[in-house]
Amino acid sequence: MTGPVLIAAFEGWNDACQAATNVIRHLVGRYESREVRHINCDGYYDYQVSRPMMCHAAGYANLIWPQTTFYDIALDDVRHIYAQIAPEPNYRWRQYCSESLAIAEELDVNQIITLGSMFSDCPHTRPLPLSVSDGACQCEGDREYNGPVGIPTVLDASAADQGFAHASMWVSIPQYLGSDECAAGTMRLLRALGERIGFSFDTGDLQAKADHWKAQASVLVRCNDQLGDYVSHLEREYDLKCKADDEASPGAPQAEQLVKEAEDFLRHIGD
Structure with a gap:
């Protein structure tokens, strides 16, 4: 545009x-x-x-x-x-x-x-x-x-x-x-x-500031076991969601296999 x-x-x-x-x-x-x-x-x-x-x-x-x-x-x-x-x-x-x-x-x-x-x-x-x-x-x-x-x-x-x-x-x-x-x-x-x-x-300097922000956050997490456990939980959830999104995206092998299996099932209903 x-x-x-x-x-x-x-x-x-x-x-x-x-x-x-x-x-x-x-x-x-x-x-x-x-x-x-x-x-x-x-x-x-x-x-x-x-x-x-x-x-x-x-x-x-x-x-x-x-x-x-x-x-x-x-x-x-x-x-x-x-x-x-x-x-x-x-x-x-x-x-x-x-x-x-x-x-x-x-x-x-x-x-x-x-x-x-x-x-x-x-x-x-x-x-x-x-x-x-x-x-x-x-x-x-x-x-x-x-x-x-x-x-x-x-x-x-x-x-x-x-x-x-x-x-x-x-x-x-x-x-x-x-x-x-x-x-x-x-x-x-x-x-x-x-x-x-x-x-x-x-x-400009945004990337350096972003790296500093991340480093400070990591220090904070390392100093607090309870917060560290919470962040680990968020990381697992984040990674699982990314994996699920990838598998569900159009053209993904897993998605294509699921579609094929569903089509085969429907074709054989009533055989």
């Missing part, structure tokens, strides 16, 4: 260990970027939840209020993408999404990709689980989710209603490691995003 893409990520409930919003921070930091649009914070935020920040610079005190920022990110001389980053709004989600999509329309965006990260029961010693949905098609991850949703899902649904091409990407983060930043999760989303839009992103 040609034309600009809008990548959206939101701080808060949808952003375990900041893995999703750090994708946008990384892109803004690694490529030539400029702010092109904003959404005013008034009416969308509870300031006792998303508090303004005090910033001192050049001898002056400034209040920084929560807001939505849209960036134009130049990937090379001919290609650019847009990115939207904000704290998750507290109020008026429908109107917020309408305002976001109006800006996307102004920028001639033809595809919207929302990013998210969530805590899950998964081991840090394996590739972090990634779920990618494209409209009604669940491209990775084999379970449809039913339950509470955040603003990325609402924005994705609103984009579909307005005729935008759309997709969402979620990475799972080991819940036993707490809330420190997870560069491995950011790397997982960044690579999936690159595959989606057909571009190889500059990962």
Whole structure:
């Protein structure tokens, strides 16, 4: 697909260990970027939840209020993408999404990709689980989710209603490691995003940070026998699921053998 893409990520409930919003921070930091649009914070935020920040610079005190920022990110001389980053709004989600999509329309965006990260029961010693949905098609991850949703899902649904091409990407983060930043999760989303839009992103120091995150996690596990047993259990579950997925995939020898045996059985019924 040609034309600009809008990548959206939101701080808060949808952003375990900041893995999703750090994708946008990384892109803004690694490529030539400029702010092109904003959404005013008034009416969308509870300031006792998303508090303004005090910033001192050049001898002056400034209040920084929560807001939505849209960036134009130049990937090379001919290609650019847009990115939207904000704290998750507290109020008026429908109107917020309408305002976001109006800006996307102004920028001639033809595809919207929302990013998210969530805590899950998964081991840090394996590739972090990634779920990618494209409209009604669940491209990775084999379970449809039913339950509470955040603003990325609402924005994705609103984009579909307005005729935008759309997709969402979620990475799972080991819940036993707490809330420190997870560069491995950011790397997982960044690579999936690159595959989606057909571009190889500059990962900078993300791989080194991801390796450090994994090494720290391994030290923590080695120092706690109970946690070590739990992670070993998660590893076995992860490996068994991968094996089952491989065996059930179309064209796998085991799957073909099962189909053949079923067909033979059905042919001989009543003989």
